[in-house]
Amino acid sequence: YGASLVNSLPLSHNPISSSAPVVGILGTGDFSRSLARRLVASGYIVLVGSRTPKRFVSLFPEEAEVTSQIDAASQADIVFIAVCPEHHSTLSDLKQALAGKTLVDVSNGLRISQYGPSNAELLADRFPESWVVKGFNTISAWSLQMGPRDGSKQVGDNSKAKISVMELCRRMGFIPVDMGLLSSSLEIENLPLYLFPSWRVPVLGTLALFIFFYLYNFIQDILQPYVTAGKNFFYKMPIETVNVTLPSVALVLLSLVYLPGLCAAFLQLWLGTKYKRFPDWLDQWLTMRKQLGLCSFLCSVLHAIYSLCLPMRKSARYELLNLAFKQVGHIYIYIYIYQVLLQPSSTVFDSQNVRLICHYHPIGMDLEVQVFLYTMPANLLGHFNYAVNCLHVQSAPWVLSGVVNSGL
Numbered sequence: 001y002g003a004s005l006v007n008s009l010p011l012s013h014n015p016i017s018s019s020a021p022v023v024g025i026l027g028t029g030d031f032s033r034s035l036a037r038r039l040v041a042s043g044y045i046v047l048v049g050s051r052t053p054k055r056f057v058s059l060f061p062e063e064a065e066v067t068s069q070i071d072a073a074s075q076a077d078i079v080f081i082a083v084c085p086e087h088h089s090t091l092s093d094l095k096q097a098l099a100g101k102t103l104v105d106v107s108n109g110l111r112i113s114q115y116g117p118s119n120a121e122l123l124a125d126r127f128p129e130s131w132v133v134k135g136f137n138t139i140s141a142w143s144l145q146m147g148p149r150d151g152s153k154q155v156g157d158n159s160k161a162k163i164s165v166m167e168l169c170r171r172m173g174f175i176p177v178d179m180g181l182l183s184s185s186l187e188i189e190n191l192p193l194y195l196f197p198s199w200r201v202p203v204l205g206t207l208a209l210f211i212f213f214y215l216y217n218f219i220q221d222i223l224q225p226y227v228t229a230g231k232n233f234f235y236k237m238p239i240e241t242v243n244v245t246l247p248s249v250a251l252v253l254l255s256l257v258y259l260p261g262l263c264a265a266f267l268q269l270w271l272g273t274k275y276k277r278f279p280d281w282l283d284q285w286l287t288m289r290k291q292l293g294l295c296s297f298l299c300s301v302l303h304a305i306y307s308l309c310l311p312m313r314k315s316a317r318y319e320l321l322n323l324a325f326k327q328v329g330h331i332y333i334y335i336y337i338y339q340v341l342l343q344p345s346s347t348v349f350d351s352q353n354v355r356l357i358c359h360y361h362p363i364g365m366d367l368e369v370q371v372f373l374y375t376m377p378a379n380l381l382g383h384f385n386y387a388v389n390c391l392h393v394q395s396a397p398w399v400l401s402g403v404v405n406s407g408l
């Protein structure tokens, strides 16, 4: 869904100065589209070179010209090679047009390799009369779309003044980011005022789910026995009812982490393309997965703590069995902890993770493979975790009581 955000990004109003270098991009894939958008926003003249320019014009911002590969290569001063390395050989015809120019190789490998030659070195061999620079490969198409995040952000109408402030910033060791004209200043002023904007909906959703399940459990376990049989179980309210509520909330939240990926995959199969924009609700849901996953994690951890707090039961044997089952049942919490703490860069909840899988391995990938990758959890542990969690929440109460009551 690299395409999903491209159209929604506002362009800043940089005037294209005549002295700005003309930048060429070969390829019209995810990376090329994100890069073109950002370059246009930064005031560059962008020429995109494609084998079939007409097909892809609509996917690029109006300011960028989509043309043939040879056109882009001969007119540009600096050329990004946003074509997967397998297909670099198909660019050999452009050797003459690219002579003496700077080529930026943005490619990534498919697996870690200890020995060369690298893609960039191979490219340099292929184009001995050009200057190859390796770069941008660590920036995903997604990050390019999201725009600059770090550094001091500058806007101003007088470019000389702006440059002097940016130079000052650079000398102080920060990376200045040009955000356009003074008319964009409101955007920068507002930036520090948003407090956890991405957390509002997941946290409210968690609270709503908690209230729903708590009321359900309260009515079923406390109110109903009280009304029908006059039994007083109100002492269960602060700990036991909360404790049966938490895993249900965690499970539903975990389902909400996986569901949008499946929806997206089916939608892409249905539409037959990955280049259509997702509906807004799905787009927002997809970007919320990380927060939903972490809320689920929090509920599980609370559940583990509450389980330890529960008062001991009648007999020592029952207690021991119960405790043992609890530990088995709570495997999913350990898996969670493993996922969240030990694999921070690739946690299953990372909303960018699935995108990255697709972005780093898109070579010749057909739709089926892509859909497979989209539906596959970024981390198999995630689905294992989900299954154990389901078993625990769904069957644990009566399986455990059955086993314990049968005298085992």
Ligand SMILES: NC(=O)C1=CN([C@@H]2O[C@H](COP(=O)(O)OP(=O)(O)OC[C@H]3O[C@@H](n4cnc5c(N)ncnc54)[C@H](OP(=O)(O)O)[C@@H]3O)[C@@H](O)[C@H]2O)C=CC1
Pocket (backbone or CB within 6 Å): 026, 027, 028, 029, 030, 031, 032, 049, 050, 051, 052, 053, 056, 081, 082, 083, 084, 085, 087, 090, 106, 107, 108, 109, 136, 137, 138, 139, 140, 141, 142, 358, 359, 360, 362, 363, 364
């Ligand atoms: N996507 C990402 O997040 C990142 C990507 N990269 C690197 O950028 C490069 C491009 O990635 P990405 O844009 O995702 O890949 P895509 O598969 O989405 O796009 C590749 C593009 O290459 C062009 N191309 C030219 N010749 C051929 C050919 N013979 N066969 C197939 N395609 C050809 C196609 O454009 P056309 O049909 O118009 O000619 C196609 O759109 C890769 O090297 C990748 O490693 C690096 C960092 C991040």
Ligand SMILES: [Fe+3]
Pocket (backbone or CB within 6 Å): 247, 303, 307, 329, 330, 392
């Ligand atoms: Fe439990």
